[in-house]
Amino acid sequence: MLEDNNNDYIPMWLLAELTYACPLQCPYCSNPLSLPAGRKEELTKEDWIRVMKEARKLGAVQIGFSGGEPLVRKDCVDLIGTANDLGFYCNLITSALPLTEKKIEECKEAGIKHIQISFQGSDKETNAKFGGTDSFEHKLAMTKAVIDKEIPLGLNFVLHRQNIHQVTDFLMMAENLGAEFVELANTQYYAWALHNRDKLLPSQQQLIEAENATNRFRDQHKGNMNAIFVAPDYYERRPKKCSAGWGTTFITVTPEGDVLPCQSAKIIDGIEFPNVKDNSLGEIWQRSDLFNRFRGTSWMTEPCRSCPEKEQDLGGCRCQAFMLTGDAYATDPICDKSPQHDIIEKAIASAQVDDEEAQPLYFRNTKNSKKLSAMEEGS
Amino acid sequence: MIDFDTKKFHINPNYRLQFEEAQKCHVLLYPEGLVKLSDTAVEILSRCKQAVHKKTLIEDLQKDYPEAETLAADVSDFLEHAASESWLVVVED
Ligand code: SF4
Ligand code: SF4
Numbered sequence: 022m023l024e025d026n027n028n029d030y031i032p033m034w035l036l037a038e039l040t041y042a043c044p045l046q047c048p049y050c051s052n053p054l055s056l057p058a059g060r061k062e063e064l065t066k067e068d069w070i071r072v073m074k075e076a077r078k079l080g081a082v083q084i085g086f087s088g089g090e091p092l093v094r095k096d097c098v099d100l101i102g103t104a105n106d107l108g109f110y111c112n113l114i115t116s117a118l119p120l121t122e123k124k125i126e127e128c129k130e131a132g133i134k135h136i137q138i139s140f141q142g143s144d145k146e147t148n149a150k151f152g153g154t155d156s157f158e159h160k161l162a163m164t165k166a167v168i169d170k171e172i173p174l175g176l177n178f179v180l181h182r183q184n185i186h187q188v189t190d191f192l193m194m195a196e197n198l199g200a201e202f203v204e205l206a207n208t209q210y211y212a213w214a215l216h217n218r219d220k221l222l223p224s225q226q227q228l229i230e231a232e233n234a235t236n237r238f239r240d241q242h243k244g245n246m247n248a249i250f251v252a253p254d255y256y257e258r259r260p261k262k263c264s265a266g267w268g269t270t271f272i273t274v275t276p277e278g279d280v281l282p283c284q285s286a287k288i289i290d291g292i293e294f295p296n297v298k299d300n301s302l303g304e305i306w307q308r309s310d311l312f313n314r315f316r317g318t319s320w321m322t323e324p325c326r327s328c329p330e331k332e333q334d335l336g337g338c339r340c341q342a343f344m345l346t347g348d349a350y351a352t353d354p355i356c357d358k359s360p361q362h363d364i365i366e367k368a369i370a371s372a373q374v375d376d377e378e379a380q381p382l383y384f385r386n387t388k389n390s391k392k393l394s395a396m397e398e399g400s
Numbered sequence: 401m402i403d404f405d406t407k408k409f410h411i412n413p414n415y416r417l418q419f420e421e422a423q424k425c426h427v428l429l430y431p432e433g434l435v436k437l438s439d440t441a442v443e444i445l446s447r448c449k450q451a452v453h454k455k456t457l458i459e460d461l462q463k464d465y466p467e468a469e470t471l472a473a474d475v476s477d478f479l480e481h482a483a484s485e486s487w488l489v490v491v492e493d
Contacts, residue, residue: 031422033434080422082429110416110429134414135431173414173431202431 030316031080032306035109036087036273036284037069039097043090044118046153046384047141049179049214049221051284052089055394056387063276066096068297070103072274075302077107081272084109089276092119098127105132112137117163118156125166136167137175137204143190151184153384161198168199175202180231181214181221182372188231192238196246203246205235207253210368211285215344216393217382222372225256255365259330260337260353267315267339272306280305282312285340289349315339315349322350324358402483404476408451408491415487417445428487444478451491454479 040063041052064072073084084104091097092115101111112135113128128136140160141151148157167174176198178184178191188205195203207228208214208221223231235250254261264271264283273281278297281287287294292314295305306312314320318331325336336342337353345354345364352359383389402409411417416429417437426442427434437445447457458472465471482488 078422080420082420082427082434083432085432108416108418110431110434112432134416134429171414175431 030269030306032076032270032272033081034083034085034271035073035076035081036085036271037072037091037100038087038089038273038275038284039063039069039091039094039100040276041089042093043088043116043385044093044154045090045116045141045156046386047151047179047213048217048382048384049181049208050385051209051212051214052385053287054212054216054390054397056385056390057277058387060276063094064274064278064297066099068278069096069100072278072297072302073100073104073107073109075297076272077109079272079303079306082108082110083112085112085114087114090116090119092124098124098131101128101133102131105134110134115139116152116156117160118154120159120163120166122166125163125170125172129170129172133172135173135175137177138164138167139177139179140191141179142184143178143187143194147184147187151179153386164198164200173202174200175204176200177204177206179206179208180223181208182223182227183221185223185227185231188234189238192235192242192246192248195248196242196244200246203248204251205231205248206251209253210255211340211344212288213383213385213393218368219372219374220382222253222255222369224373225369228252228256254341254355255369257355258357260334260341260355262333262335263315263338263340266335268306268312269316272302274302280309280311282315283338283340286311288340289343320350322352324360325352328358402479402488402490404454404479404483408453409448409479409483409488410451410491411445411448412486412489417442417449430486440474441478444475445482445487448488 040060041056042060086097086101091113104111111133113133114137117138138160140148142148145157149155164174176195192203210218214221232250235248239248268282271283273284274297275281279287279294280297280302292311295309295311318335321331321336325331337355339349342351342353343349346361354361354364356362383393418427420427423436426437428437447460458475461475462471
């Protein structure tokens, strides 16, 4: 175990996944495949308050209330209020479905400082197709309401092969609404998205066009709107760091209280996942096997171990390495130095075959959850 | 941009300026991010919690730091930077 300088790491961010419950069914959802049947196991309000206090003690300053849909929890606004009183900067990551003007007002009074609303498409049809619910008009109305109440708003468009051509429409819509900040976030292939990859991964050509469209928009509209484009890593030659470095910046707490270095870490086999019901957050951050396992570079195997670039990307994402190669210690196969980089090339090739007859999209719902979890266990 | 010659300004009400024990410094928090502030930045920003004119701000600072010769220019530069980052917002009268 690496215990020498763990006190140097400060978890700036606490990601509070209040619940996995969500009224939408996005086929790229980052929640686990095996969704809990009920909500009995969720942390109580008192548990969350303790977790937030412990995170503040460690130095966390940003909190993201997410899920699932965090507003499905009746105590979400109360928790925002407590977080604000504790000194957190409060961000709410929502689908906007449970929002009303009154709810927005309550959030503002409680101290919310930033609301991120996600869209699944730039028009009613696309949005309904990928969210699984007809919610476009409501999302528009709530976006306007957030702006009217002068709460900083971020719009998040999740891009994939079937809507990436809408980039310019997204940006026009965001500008007309008066958004300050827009994230054009390509789907990252974890959890549900991994199982739908053949149907979602864009071609390189599509990606280039979408990036060009974003740049053209920026050149033509020199307004106050800040638009960022996040490419999927499949077309990169180098991997991205795991959430700014495993165990350096982020703490995710799941609805049941498991504490993770990143949202998807639970997929990794053979590690015990610490839980806030058994240990304090400080104990977990500093001493748990999970957080120490991939901190720094000393865990690395070849080719990362002797690579001159190892400090830059820390060998990439551990979850992706595990998902794609079966070995959490392997070089992230996104890296073209990885001996298993062909996995990525094959995935790209396989996604380019437009086969309408193939398996349709798995939407995130209970039926598919059972089916996919069973498939994973069988493999 | 803020017209510092005519307008009053204050810290963006959606941002938070606070001292952080774990970091041992002041930070300014904004949507999904933060900056750690230098002592000088804190000295200036903490006087912008209420609406203030640049002229008054500089006079006040100069009273407390009479020996700082380039103070007016330094504060001006800082204010321009702070406005461009939206740390400060204009007060419409
Ligand atoms: S990705 Fe879609 S389904 Fe998953 S939590 Fe977010 S809004 Fe709900
Ligand atoms: S071999 Fe490993 S450390 Fe080197 S660039 Fe690739 S992922 Fe990064």
